[in-house]
Amino acid sequence: MSRLNLALLLLIGCLAALPLFGGAYALRLGTVACMYAILALSWNVVGGFAGYPSFATAAFFGFGAYTVGVLLNDGVSLALSIPIAFVASFVLATLLGAVLLRLRGHYFAIASLSLVEVLRELTNNATDLTGGGMGLNIPLAAGSGIMADATFFFFAMWGLLLATALMVIAVSASKLGFGLNCIRQNETAANMVGLNATLYKSIAFGLSACFVAAAGGIYAAWVHYIDPSDVFDVLYSVKPIVMALMGGLGSPLGVVSGAFIYLGLEEVVWRNYIQIHSGVLGVLIVMLLLFLPHGVISLRPGMFWRKAKHV
Amino acid sequence: MSESASEILRLDAVSRRFSGLQALRDVTFGINKGEVLGLIGPNGAGKTTLINTICGVTPANSGRILFLGQDITGIKTYQAARLGLSRTFQIVQPFAEFTALDNVAAAALFSQTGESLKSAREEARAHLAFVGLEAQAGQSAATLTLAMRKRLELAKALAMRPKLLFLDEVNAGLNSAEVERATSLIHRLAADGITIVMVEHLMKVVLNVCTRIVVLHNGMVIADGEPRDVIDNPAVVDAYLGQQYAKRNAARG
Numbered sequence: 082m083s084r085l086n087l088a089l090l091l092l093i094g095c096l097a098a099l100p101l102f103g104g105a106y107a108l109r110l111g112t113v114a115c116m117y118a119i120l121a122l123s124w125n126v127v128g129g130f131a132g133y134p135s136f137a138t139a140a141f142f143g144f145g146a147y148t149v150g151v152l153l154n155d156g157v158s159l160a161l162s163i164p165i166a167f168v169a170s171f172v173l174a175t176l177l178g179a180v181l182l183r184l185r186g187h188y189f190a191i192a193s194l195s196l197v198e199v200l201r202e203l204t205n206n207a208t209d210l211t212g213g214g215m216g217l218n219i220p221l222a223a224g225s226g227i228m229a230d231a232t233f234f235f236f237a238m239w240g241l242l243l244a245t246a247l248m249v250i251a252v253s254a255s256k257l258g259f260g261l262n263c264i265r266q267n268e269t270a271a272n273m274v275g276l277n278a279t280l281y282k283s284i285a286f287g288l289s290a291c292f293v294a295a296a297g298g299i300y301a302a303w304v305h306y307i308d309p310s311d312v313f314d315v316l317y318s319v320k321p322i323v324m325a326l327m328g329g330l331g332s333p334l335g336v337v338s339g340a341f342i343y344l345g346l347e348e349v350v351w352r353n354y355i356q357i358h359s360g361v362l363g364v365l366i367v368m369l370l371l372f373l374p375h376g377v378i379s380l381r382p383g384m385f386w387r388k389a390k391h392v
Numbered sequence: 393m394s395e396s397a398s399e400i401l402r403l404d405a406v407s408r409r410f411s412g413l414q415a416l417r418d419v420t421f422g423i424n425k426g427e428v429l430g431l432i433g434p435n436g437a438g439k440t441t442l443i444n445t446i447c448g449v450t451p452a453n454s455g456r457i458l459f460l461g462q463d464i465t466g467i468k469t470y471q472a473a474r475l476g477l478s479r480t481f482q483i484v485q486p487f488a489e490f491t492a493l494d495n496v497a498a499a500a501l502f503s504q505t506g507e508s509l510k511s512a513r514e515e516a517r518a519h520l521a522f523v524g525l526e527a528q529a530g531q532s533a534a535t536l537t538l539a540m541r542k543r544l545e546l547a548k549a550l551a552m553r554p555k556l557l558f559l560d561e562v563n564a565g566l567n568s569a570e571v572e573r574a575t576s577l578i579h580r581l582a583a584d585g586i587t588i589v590m591v592e593h594l595m596k597v598v599l600n601v602c603t604r605i606v607v608l609h610n611g612m613v614i615a616d617g618e619p620r621d622v623i624d625n626p627a628v629v630d631a632y633l634g635q636q637y638a639k640r641n642a643a644r645g
Contacts, residue, residue: 273447275474
């Protein structure tokens with residue numbers, strides 16, 4: 082295992098100590114951070130490894146949230162409904178991927194974005210099942226006190242983040258990861274050397290969906306109430322991409338760092354510029370991408386002082 | 393059927409149309425095992441389209457393609473590759489960020505069953521050595537010269553253990569020393585018993601290497617036979633070689 086991947090596991094390991102130090106606020110922030118790190122890491126499989134800019138993250142996030150929400154309302158336990166959402170979204174995404182991934186570049190981006198809208202409208206209209214625009218109330222899972230609940234959901238999200246990181250590391254070292262790398266660089270040549278590109282891309286799309294859906298499920302159980310405009314929010318698609326770009330496309334450690342840095346910035350900016358916080362955050366992101374196009378992971382100690390050049 | 397036992401590929405009235413343009417018109421011929429077939433013709437004659445059609449990149453609109461007796465007309469590109477049809481591209485198609493070694497390893501890994509990344513890299517090293525690129529194994533493909541990239545293409549094609557190898561203008565853009573080197577590589581491959589179809593504009597190389605020549609013009613086969621007979625064929629002289637070449641050739645005897 083490479084040093085960067087070890088550093089990633091170490092970073093995630095350190096995060097587990099958060100409940101020892103922080104209160105309810107820190108736990109909430111930690112849970113959100115883990116959630117976005119899952120989303121960004123998952124996006125990295127299809128966007129970073131295979132080079133297909135998917136905007137479908139929100140679709141699978143919402144799909145998972147509603148699957149778990151509906152199942153919990155039917156009396157299925159949380160421990161069972163999360164795996165169901167996980168498997169169902171993998172199957173759904175792999176099948177959709179086999180169709181959508183025939184498109185490339187901008188066309189694929191638009192098609193994947195429309196997937197979010199389609200699922201949102203379906204949820205809005207399936208009033209009997211999902212409550213439609215009224216949203217869905219989700220029964221309290223444990224109900225053993227606020228802090229115990231917060232700690233439980235933090236560790237649920239943290240465990241899922243760990244699983245996602247292990248999946249991404251395993252993929253990057255495997256034949257699948259090697260193949261996705263080939264597809265990103267030259268899909269024509271990849272096909273020509275005997276690589277079944279459609280199959281590989283579909284599996285990548287499935288893998289990028291199932292952990293997101295599980296995160297959506299945990300989120301639904303955590304906040305107890307979901308509605309279509311909340312969980313099918315296109316920001317769930319956009320933010321992971323920004324995080325991945327900020328951290329360093331393709332690098333698991335970079336992507337997770339990017340997620341944490343983004344959320345840190347968001348909190349700090351939000352607190353200090355309550356009126357214009359999105360504007361300030363936007364400027365900061367543009368600056369980061371302009372001056373660090375390959376992400377935070379490309380930072381090297383030597384970058385801060387210039388070497389004298391021959392004249 | 394006009395299929396003989398030693399025939400590796402048979403094209404039966406293969407046609408391909410790109411909307412208004414008939415790129416291939418009832419192309420019919422066979423290729424025997426061990427042959428080095430030269431596919432020549434003027435620009436736009438359909439040489440590359442023919443290769444693309446056989447490999448499944450642009451499937452045939454009509455007609456039939458048999459490879460070792462198996463119908464491969466509607467086959468997918470990656471399936472063709474696994475059957476043992478491999479090719480080099482006229483415009484080289486490397487995985488630019490990968491090292492030369494990983495480029496070749498990818499070809500070995502995905503075209504053969506039961507390969508692991510490790511075993512594919514080991515094989516790749518041998519193929520790189522064969523084309524004389526072992527010193528560049530660790531270099532990224534984007535930094536290689538054109539001649540090296542052409543040889544990298546060849547190494548990739550060889551890593552797929554081809555039964556039938558298409559070489560699409562491997563010599564285009566190379567200087568004469570590089571052409572000589574590439575030609576000797578082709579000779580060695582032919583000696584190893586690989587059936588080769590080469591698209592080539594350098595008649596010197598074609599006559600030097602090929603055992604048979606097929607001439608395409610406007611998507612049709614206008615000549616097919618022994619190299620010496622084909623270059624004296626008036627239709628070929630008119631369509632492709634030109635009177636000057638014919639005269640020079642006649643003068644040389």
